[in-house]
Amino acid sequence: MMKKTLLLTLLLVSGAFAQSNQQLQNLEEKLRQARIIREQQQRRLDDLKLGLQALSIQEQTALGTLGDVNSRLQKLEKERQSVEKDIDFKKAQIANLDSQLEVTDARNARLTTQVQTMMVTLYREKSNLYIELLGQEKNFYDVLIRRHYLDILSKQDLSVIEDLKKTKKQLADQKAQLAKLSAELNTLQADLIKKLDAVKAEKAKQQQAIRALKQTKAGQQALVYQTSEAAVQTQQDIANIFNSILNERARIEAERRRRAEEERLRREAEQRRLAEQKARLAQQQKLARIKAEQDRIKKEQAAIQARETQLKQQAAVSAKNNAPLPTSVGALTFPLKGGxxxxxxxxxxxxxxxxxxxxxxxxxxxxxxxxxxxxxxxxxxxxxxxxxxxxxxxxxxxxxxxxxxxxxxxxxxxxxxxxxxxxxxxxxxxxxxxxxxxxxxxxxxxxxxxxxx
Structure with missing residues (x-):
């Protein structure tokens, strides 16, 4: 009868605990789903923050590139202005050389005409004028002197003409060099203008990219705010589920304490029964007359002693587990060494x-x-x-x-x-x-x- 009652009690307790475990499993399933959602939101939030950092880096890079473009633009603009000044200077030099060439050409033409006129006159008069000019002198020494000076004058005119020709050639060479340099400067100016246009286009492209990055960054910041709000709500849901688990666990803990008390009473009853059995076996030992009976009693005593040891161990474990916990905990230890x-x-x-x-x-x-x-x-x-x-x-x-x-x-x-x-x-x-x-x-x-x- 006692065994049937104990079996019925165990069946009732098992059913109650099965129901409690089912409730705990339902709550834990809700907690698991909520934690999965929280982890997904956390990963999403981390990805969005990484995206924002990447956009900030791209924006800073684009601003740096824009600064480089502006520096290059200013440098090219200064080079263009310098080349334009050089071109204007070379044009002024060419104009000055043109004026010098005109003066030299005029002098060269005048002297050439004079020499040609004199040569034609001497040829036409067959040197009579020259002889007549020499014959006007009173003595031969005067003739030699006059002839000498006429020769000097002719040679000077020819020398001046040659110098004018050389000067004209030099001026022409200088003009050609200046013209070549001016053409090169014009080419350089065209290249600089082309580079300026390219840099301006690059600047416009960078400005457009920066505007696009700012728009994308604003959208990402809005998503971060929404995801953060959802993550906070999920955290609150996890806390609520955990509260339910604690309440259910408190109820199960009370039931555990009740079962522990029943188990303690059962062990005490069994100890009393074992003590009675031990006394009975001791009495039987006194009455035993044959060795077989004594051996049987010794085996039963050993079994009883082993059971008593087991019960003491169980009682010690139960006493340790059910001993009151300290009222003061103090500072918590970091739960992961080196973490x-x-x-x-x-x-x-x-x-x-x-x-x-x-x-x-x-x-x-x-x-x-x-x-x-x-x-x-x-x-x-x-x-x-x-x-x-x-x-x-x-x-x-x-x-x-x-x-x-x-x-x-x-x-x-x-x-x-x-x-x-x-x-x-x-x-x-x-x-x-x-x-x-x-x-x-x-x-x-x-x-x-x-x-x-």
Whole structure:
């Protein structure tokens, strides 16, 4: 009869816990979906921020390029003005040479006419005029002197003509060189104008690109704002679901305590029964007369002793797990040795702290002494471990995204004790997990605070 009652009680408890587990699974499924949405929004927000940074870099690059174009434009404009001045100067030099050539041509023509006239006159008169001119002198010495000076005058006229011809040739050469230089300057001026047009076109293109980048950047900033708002709302949804999990877990914890008390009473009853059996066996031992009976009694005693040891071990484990937790927790220990914070608490409304280790499968430890109240596993978030740090149920830490948990539900853990490893979530970085700190006030509604590191 007692066995039937115990079996019926176990069936009822199993049914109640099956229903509680189903409710927990439904809440955890909602939490998983909300976390997936939050991670998608976070990735989208990160992508948008990276896009904004890229657009800012492109805008700065385009502004720098525009500055270079303006510098080149100013330099080419100065070169064009310098070339125009050189062209004007060369034109003035050519005009001056033209004037000098006209004067030289006029003098050359005049002297040439004079020499030609004299030569024609001497030829026509058959040197009579020359002889007559010489015959007017009174003595031969005067004739020689007059002839000498006439020869000098003729040679001077011819020399002047030759000098004028050389001067004309030099002026003509200079004019040709100036004309060539002027043509080269005109070509250079045309090239500079062509380069100026190209640089102006490039400047217009850069200005158009900068306007387009500014428009795109404004659109990206609007998307960042919308995504941030959605991420904050998703964080609030996750917090609400987590509150429901805590409430359900509190109810399950009360049921666990009740079952623990029943188990304690059952063990005490069994110990009493074993004591009675032990006394009975002791009495039987006294009455035993044959060795076979004594051996049987010894075997039963050994079995009883082993069972007593097992019960003591169970009682010790139960006492350790059910021992009151400390009322003061103190500062929380960083849960990942050598790790770093990649997304701090409060950024973009985030209620948790994302922590990354140096590599995948990094060991995660308990941030303080406490009792494991829940270990949940799902295909997307990996293992989620919840630890209560006082019996009043006012302080909890939550570790999500773990794999290979090294603790079990209802187990007492110490500060710094290994509880699992990173890399349990296939949708997150294998060396990253999320760390939450929840404080439950008198109304029973928890709030989420910074871990303080």
């Amino acid at each position: 770093r914070i990649v997304v701090p608490y409060g950024r973009n409304g985030q209620l948790s702290t994302s922590i990354a280790g140096g590599q995948a499968n990094s060991p995660v430890v308990a941030a303080a002494e406490g009792r494991v109240i829940s270990i949940t596993v799902n295909p997307n978030l990996g293992t989620l471990i919840m630890i209560a740090h006082n019996d009043a149920g006012t302080l909890y830490t939550i570790y999500s995204g773990l794999q290979s948990p090294t603790v079990r539900a209802d187990q007492r853990v110490s500060r710094g004790q290994l509880i699992g490893y990173t890399g349990g979530s296939p949708v997150s970085d294998p060396n990253t997990f999320d760390f939450w700190v929840a404080v439950q006030n008198g109304s029973g509604k928890p709030s989420y605070i910074s871990p303080g590191f």
